[in-house]
Amino acid sequence: xxxxxSLPIIIVGVLSLAGFLFFFLQKVLKLRxxxxxxxxxxxxxxxxxxxxxxxxxxxxxxxxxxxxxLKKFETKVLYSVASYVIKVSDKKVIFKSLVRPQVSKxxxxxxxxxxxxxxxxxxxxxxxSYEVEEDVIGGPLSEGKPDPIGSxxxxxxxxxxxxxxxxxxxxxxxxxxxxxxxxYVSMALTEMMAIYDRLVDLVDRETEKFEGIVNxxxxxxxxxxxxxxxxxxxxxxxxxxxxxxxxxPNFLDLADYFSSSFSLENEVAQVFNSGMPKKVSEVxxxxxxxxxxxxxxxxxxxxxxxxxxIYDQTEEKELEKLRREFSAMVIHELRSPLSVIRGTAExxxxxxxxxxxxxxxxxLDQIRLSSIALLDKVGELLDAAKIEEKKIEVxxxxxxxxxxxRQTKEFFSNLAAQKNVTLSVDLDESLIQxxxxxxxxxxxxxxxxxxxxxxxxxxxxxxxxxxNKGELVEVSxxxxxxxxxxxxKPKLFDKYVRGxxxxxxxxxxxxxxxxxxxxxxxxxIWIEDNQPxxxxxxxxxxxxxx
Amino acid sequence: xxxxMIVEDxxxxxxxxxxxxxxxxxxxxxxxxxxxxxxxxRTQRPDLVLLDLMLPGRNGMQILEELKSDEExxxxxxxxxxxxxxxNNVTKALRLGAEDYMLKYNIVPSELSxxxxxxxxxxxxxIVNIIENEDA
Numbered sequence: 305x306x307x308x309x310s311l312p313i314i315i316v317g318v319l320s321l322a323g324f325l326f327f328f329l330q331k332v333l334k335l336r337x338x339x340x341x342x343x344x345x346x347x348x349x350x351x352x353x354x355x356x357x358x359x360x361x362x363x364x365x366x367x368x369x370x371x372x373x374l375k376k377f378e379t380k381v382l383y384s385v386a387s388y389v390i391k392v393s394d395k396k397v398i399f400k401s402l403v404r405p406q407v408s409k410x411x412x413x414x415x416x417x418x419x420x421x422x423x424x425x426x427x428x429x430x431x432x433s434y435e436v437e438e439d440v441i442g443g444p445l446s447e448g449k450p451d452p453i454g455s456x457x458x459x460x461x462x463x464x465x466x467x468x469x470x471x472x473x474x475x476x477x478x479x480x481x482x483x484x485x486x487x488y489v490s491m492a493l494t495e496m497m498a499i500y501d502r503l504v505d506l507v508d509r510e511t512e513k514f515e516g517i518v519n520x521x522x523x524x525x526x527x528x529x530x531x532x533x534x535x536x537x538x539x540x541x542x543x544x545x546x547x548x549x550x551x552x553p554n555f556l557d558l559a560d561y562f563s564s565s566f567s568l569e570n571e572v573a574q575v576f577n578s579g580m581p582k583k584v585s586e587v588x589x590x591x592x593x594x595x596x597x598x599x600x601x602x603x604x605x606x607x608x609x610x611x612x613x614i615y616d617q618t619e620e621k622e623l624e625k626l627r628r629e630f631s632a633m634v635i636h637e638l639r640s641p642l643s644v645i646r647g648t649a650e651x652x653x654x655x656x657x658x659x660x661x662x663x664x665x666x667x668l669d670q671i672r673l674s675s676i677a678l679l680d681k682v683g684e685l686l687d688a689a690k691i692e693e694k695k696i697e698v699x700x701x702x703x704x705x706x707x708x709x710r711q712t713k714e715f716f717s718n719l720a721a722q723k724n725v726t727l728s729v730d731l732d733e734s735l736i737q738x739x740x741x742x743x744x745x746x747x748x749x750x751x752x753x754x755x756x757x758x759x760x761x762x763x764x765x766x767x768x769x770x771x772n773k774g775e776l777v778e779v780s781x782x783x784x785x786x787x788x789x790x791x792x793k794p795k796l797f798d799k800y801v802r803g804x805x806x807x808x809x810x811x812x813x814x815x816x817x818x819x820x821x822x823x824x825x826x827x828x829i830w831i832e833d834n835q836p837x838x839x840x841x842x843x844x845x846x847x848x849x850x
Numbered sequence: 851x852x853x854x855m856i857v858e859d860x861x862x863x864x865x866x867x868x869x870x871x872x873x874x875x876x877x878x879x880x881x882x883x884x885x886x887x888x889x890x891x892r893t894q895r896p897d898l899v900l901l902d903l904m905l906p907g908r909n910g911m912q913i914l915e916e917l918k919s920d921e922e923x924x925x926x927x928x929x930x931x932x933x934x935x936x937x938n939n940v941t942k943a944l945r946l947g948a949e950d951y952m953l954k955y956n957i958v959p960s961e962l963s964x965x966x967x968x969x970x971x972x973x974x975x976x977i978v979n980i981i982e983n984e985d986a
């Protein structure tokens with residue numbers, strides 16, 4: 305319960321992290337500036353950061369940062385056309401210009417030519433062999449005669465010693481870009497790019513951490529924006545919904561998958577509108593059970609994204625079912641002997657005169673045996689509970705394991721004979737006495753042999769065998785029954801799992817208890833196939849000499 | 851003498867019920883094995899069957915289903931007598947045509963014989979048919 309409550313909180317935290325991070329970084333950087341860590345830098349930086357915060361929000365695209373910078377220079381630097389070109393991928397460059405009113409088309413064309421040729425020369429990026437995304441802001445441009453080129457200023461844009469673009473200012477006035485203007489722009493740009501680098505690095509590192517957490521989560525995590533584009537998706541989504549044929553399913557694939565149960569589109573839309581988290585429970589699909597949690601990711605009171613967390617509850621549901629069946633079984637197993645005891649007493653009491661003395665004796669014995677059966681079952685339940693809580697205690701005494709095997713054989717010989725099943729022992733006489741809890745080991749042997757007798761058909765054979773294996777003693781009980789399927793083998797020692805014949809009586813806890821006792825002796829218990837047919841239960845325990 | 855067949859693998863319980871029913875004047879036979887039940891119905895033709903749910907080989911619900919879809923046997927009156935009081939089982943058994951669904955821990959032998967008499971029409975007293983479901 306604690307786990308299921310705390311998990312969404314963690315996830316909300318993780319999802320919000322990316323959003324808050326940016327805000328936080330900006331605060332930190334701003335604070336450093338204000339504390340004068342770069343006293344010689346133009347005051348532009350603080351303003352720049354303010355603008356970044358205001359205008360670009362979470363985006364860290366260089367082009368958007370440069371848009372803000374150009375806008376900032378509008379009032380600080382005299383120009384007719386301010387442009388930049390940057391390489392954004394191996395295929396694409398962005399060319400953007402801010403143009404004053406009535407600047408001639410030719411001047412813009414000139415700015416572009418100069419920038420592109422500089423880009424080719426200094427960064428070895430010939431923009432014309434790239435896809436160029438072009439944008440002009442401002443204007444309108446004049447169709448009239450070309451402006452003369454008065455002054456020109458160009459700066460390369462460095463990221464980690466590598467030129468990623470150039471920025472230029474061009475004006476029809478002569479001699480406007482003196483040393484002070486050059487220094488101002490140069491410093492501002494250098495500082496800006498350095499801040500940008502640090503910001504990108506920090507965000508990258510945090511993103512890496514975030515992805516590490518999300519990718520390793522057992523729960524499916526998906527983050528979508530308002531257009532239902534997937535921004536974050538972890539491998540668990542694909543795995544959980546079994547869409548393994550799709551490398552990374554998009555939102556519609558996921559919505560399709562759940563469409564027979566509910567409309568994911570509608571639920572997501574509601575979260576975008578209301579800003580409130582939503583839970584979709586009891587989603588059944590392809591024999592699996594899911595619960596989905598939809599969380600709004602809010603920035604400035606607006607839901608910008610929705611995080612979807614998908615819990616696969618199939619195992620929990622199955623376990624719950626097994627627990628219910630187990631409870632029903634326990635109730636039944638306790639009621640059976642009680643029904644006998646009560647019914648028998650009632651018959652004797654209500655028909656005192658009709659029931660013969662012989663029958664009365666038989667009935668009293670029946671009450672006695674049912675009481676014993678009831679006590680045994682209660683004992684088994686208590687043993688299993690102790691084992692589950694790891695509170696089983698071992699009281700060792702100096703004992704002969706072969707003797708325990710002989711005793712077990714004696715105890716079951718009548719029952720085996722009634723079923724016409726041969727019961728024999730095959731003892732390794734080299735085994736000497738050592739310290740074990742002989743009462744509890746006897747209980748293990750009883751459980752194993754009682755199962756073997758139960759599941760071995762008439763004419764079958766059961767062998768109890770001991771082997772001296774150096775530090776260990778190994779004991780096996782083989783039968784010629786139907787054996788245990790490979791599927792069931794690993795589950796056979798689980799509390800809530802019973803063998804295939806569920807119509808059998810008993811608590812089904814025998815093997816759980818056997819395993820608990822063997823493990824309390826630091827031993828192991830397992831099952832193998834007997835050849836040519838049947839089951840072979842084996843346990844081995846270290847010999848303890850003191 | 852009317853014949854009651856008790857399909858029950860717990861011999862102690864069979865002893866109790868058979869003693870009660872024999873005293874009340876019925877002939878009582880036991881089938882302790884689920885697999886042998888249908889054949890026993892066919893050869894012994896009981897007037898009423900007390901059918902347990904948990905049986906070795908085959909469960910009581912499967913037996914009821916086959917009995918009630920067998921033209922020759924379908925008229926046989928069946929009363930479920932079990933310690934499993936699951937709602938679904940009760941509904942299913944009654945839908946398949948069982949007369950009643952009784953819980954062993956809930957009745958004493960004298961109540962059982964009264965019910966048997968009622969379903970065989972051996973009594974004028976009307977018995978209110980109460981099915982108590984187990985709280986799961």
